[in-house]
Each structure stands twice: as C-alpha cells, then as structure tokens.
Amino acid sequence: MDNHSAMPLPTMMPSASLQSLNTLAVPATAAFLARVSSVEQLRAVLAWRKQEAGQGDPLPIMALGGGSNVVLAADFPGLVLQIDIQGRDIIAEDDDYVWLKVGAGENWHQLVEFCMNFHYWGLENLALIPGSVGAAPIQNIGAYGVELCDYFSELSAVEIKSGLSVNFDKTACRFGYRDSIFKQQMKDRYIITSVTFKLRKEPAVVCEYPALKQFFEQQSEEGLEYGVEPPSPHRVFDAVCSIRQSKLPDPDVIPNVGSFFKNPVVTQEQYQNLQQQHEGLVGYPVENGQIKLAAGWLIDQAGWRGYQQNSVGVHKDQALVLVNPGHASGAEILLLAKKIQDDIKAKFGVVLEVEPRIYQ
Numbered sequence: 418m419d420n421h422s423a424m425p426l427p428t429m430m431p432s433a434s435l436q437s438l439n440t441l442a443v444p445a446t447a448a449f450l451a452r453v454s455s456v457e458q459l460r461a462v463l464a465w466r467k468q469e470a471g472q473g474d475p476l477p478i479m480a481l482g483g484g485s486n487v488v489l490a491a492d493f494p495g496l497v498l499q500i501d502i503q504g505r506d507i508i509a510e511d512d513d514y515v516w517l518k519v520g521a522g523e524n525w526h527q528l529v530e531f532c533m534n535f536h537y538w539g540l541e542n543l544a545l546i547p548g549s550v551g552a553a554p555i556q557n558i559g560a561y562g563v564e565l566c567d568y569f570s571e572l573s574a575v576e577i578k579s580g581l582s583v584n585f586d587k588t589a590c591r592f593g594y595r596d597s598i599f600k601q602q603m604k605d606r607y608i609i610t611s612v613t614f615k616l617r618k619e620p621a622v623v624c625e626y627p628a629l630k631q632f633f634e635q636q637s638e639e640g641l642e643y644g645v646e647p648p649s650p651h652r653v654f655d656a657v658c659s660i661r662q663s664k665l666p667d668p669d670v671i672p673n674v675g676s677f678f679k680n681p682v683v684t685q686e687q688y689q690n691l692q693q694q695h696e697g698l699v700g701y702p703v704e705n706g707q708i709k710l711a712a713g714w715l716i717d718q719a720g721w722r723g724y725q726q727n728s729v730g731v732h733k734d735q736a737l738v739l740v741n742p743g744h745a746s747g748a749e750i751l752l753l754a755k756k757i758q759d760d761i762k763a764k765f766g767v768v769l770e771v772e773p774r775i776y777q
C-alpha cells in the first residue's frame with residue numbers, strides 16, 4: 418500500500434491570490450494553494466488534507482489547470498491544487514495509430530504543436546484552445562468540427578476520497594457536447610492526472626465546419642489550390658489559428674473564458690417556429706433530429722455584442738464570449754450573464770446554459 422508519509426508534500430500557500438491563475442483575471446483568493454507536479458505529491462496533499470480534518474469535514478478541493486474555464490464568484494474556502502504534472506510518452510503504436518500519454522498539467526496548445534511536429538494527426542482543429550490537458554476531457558473541448566473524444570483513448574485520475582488511481586476509458590467518460598461524467602455523477606470526485614490520446618499516423622483532415630470551409634474557399638479565390646486536394650493538416654492548423662485569432666480575444670490581453678454559454682439544442686418544431694420569426698437564424702442538425710442553435714448569433718441579434726457595463730462586457734467580434742478587461746469580480750460577470758440569459762429567454766424563448774464551471 419502507499420506510504421503517504423514518505424511522499425514529498427508541496428508547499429501550502431495560505432490566503433493565496435488566484436487572480437493570475439484564472440483567465441478571467443477575477444481577484445479571488447484560496448484558503449490554501451499548492452502546486453502539484455506528480456501523482457505522488459497529489460496523494461501526499463490528499464493525505465495531509467485528511468489528517469488536518471481529523472473527525473471533521475475535510476477542506477473542499479478545487480483542481481485548477483489553466484484556469485480557463487472557471488468563474489470564481491467568491492473566495493474559495495478550501496484547497497486549490499494547481500495541477501502541474503508534465504510528460505508526453507508514446508505508450509503503444511501500430512501501423513495506423515500512436516497512443517500518446519500526456520501529463521494533466523501540460524499546456525493544451527503546446528501539445529497540439531508537438532503532435533503536428535511529430536506527425537501525430539487529429540488534434541489540429543483544436544489548436545489555440547487555452548487551458549491544460551487535464552481539464553480538456555472534463556468539458557470535452559471541441560472546435561471546428563472536432564472534439565477531444567474523437568482522439569481520446571483513456572485517462573488516469575486520482576480519487577479524492579481514497580487517493581487511489583483509477584483509469585477511465587472512453588465509454589466510462591460519457592462524453593457529450595461540452596460534457597462528461599466529470600461534470601455530472603463524478604463531479605469533484607476525481608483529479609485527472611494524465612490523458613492518453615489515440616492519434617493517427619496518416620492525416621484525416623476535417624474541414625467541413627462552415628468557418629473553416631469559408632476560410633479555404635476564400636484562399637482558393639486568392640489563387641491557393643484548395644478544392645483540388647484536401648488541405649494538409651498543417652494548413653488546417655494554420656487556418657484554425659488564424660480564424661481564432663481574428664474572432665476570439667487572447668485571454669492574456671483581454672481576460673475571458675472562451676464561450677460563456679453552451680449552444681442550446683432545440684427541437685425541429687421550435688427551430689422552425691424561430692426561423693419564421695427570425696430571418697438568418699443559425700442552427701446545425703445534431704442527433705435525434707434536434708437542432709443546435711448558435712448562441713452567439715442569438716446574443717448578437719439581441720444587441721449585446723460589444724456591450725460594456727463598468728468593467729465587464731461582451732466581446733466585439735464574438736458575442737458568445739464575455740470579457741473582463743477591468744478585472745471585475747466573478748459576481749459582476751455572473752450578473753451580466755444573467756441579464757443576457759433573461760433577455761435571450763424573453764426574445765427567443767431559449768434558455769442559455771453557462772458553459773464554464775462556477776465556484777460560488
């Protein structure tokens with residue numbers, strides 16, 4: 418069995434600021450903060466927490482990766498663990514695939530670049546998504562026609578209660594649109610320590626997403642040869658980077674957490690009703706004959722794009738992104754989100770669900 422006392426306990430910082438650790442730049446604090454760079458350290462911290470609690474309730478835990486999908490609406494009265502576990506290892510390969518095991522603390526975009534350099538294909542559409550590898554499965558990150566689950570093999574996680582490691586395969590993760598078991602039944606029960614990807618040795622580019630298609634069509638009008646052959650994964654990667662940079666604010670420059678709301682899914686009937694009332698309504702068919710509406714379009718049509726209220730606002734080029742240039746509190750951001758939700762409900766009869774994790 419594990420001998421917790423022999424493991425290195427990382428430094429515990431009391432009353433630590435989390436402002437530089439969340440991409441919304443919200444000025445919240447944590448009762449304790451520790452940076453964890455190995456599974457052993459993680460177990461040591463969890464054992465310390467148990468010991469400190471004695472017979473009482475242990476401190477609540479927040480695992481932070483890049484802090485790019487959280488809204489800290491209050492100071493956190495517990496222990497924040499900055500997961501900094503590194504490592505990229507090929508653990509298996511066959512003629513068609515490589516299985517790459519990656520530490521949860523690795524930066525997502527750097528992983529995508531690494532895969533491009535070594536010709537492990539599949540993740541190119543997910544370029545420039547802020548955040549860490551360990552956070553990516555929790556919300557099944559997705560962009561431009563690809564989702565993490567398309568190239569996912571399994572993950573390792575440590576159970577908070579027992580300190581034991583458990584593996585979750587793809588089925589066990591119950592991936593959905595911006596969803597997984599770690600947002601549902603297993604919420605706050607595990608800390609992800611590594612993710613194993615199953616990547617292709619031969620490229621299979623995905624470039625049917627409207628914005629991507631449009632980008633390549635425009636390039637071909639400008640004399641580039643898209644249309645003759647599918648673009649290379651490198652060109653898809655460059656295109657995704659270029660589209661993202663033109664529409665989405667860089668969190669290092671303008672604090673944000675990407676899309677603030679999920680795209681709502683409605684029935685065919687609701688969609689047709691809305692279409693009759695709102696010309697140009699944007700929606701894409703998804704499973705069970707339902708339609709996923711572009712929340713950005715709804716918010717934009719309702720007049721919110723570019724809106725600014727004190728220190729918070731709605732991005733000028735993408736209405737799905739709330740921005741926090743004045744480093745306002747999480748509560749202030751949620752207030753604006755609520756106004757937008759109420760307005761969209763009133764104008765379109767559609768409920769917008771907040772996408773990032775809220776701590777309050």
Ligand code: EPU
Pocket residue numbers: 559560561562626628664674675676677678679680699711712713714717722734735736737772
């Ligand atoms: N649109 C507008 N006005 C806006 C924003 C969007 O009219 O202000 C329209 C666009 O013209 C387009 C449609 O809405 O016709 C969809 O816009 P876009 O392609 O930019 O994608 P999205 O649905 O707004 C989703 C993801 C993004 C991801 C992009 C590309 C969600 C919640 N968001 O955004 O993910 O990058 O598709 O695949 O699914 C994130 O999760 O943080 C994120 C940025």
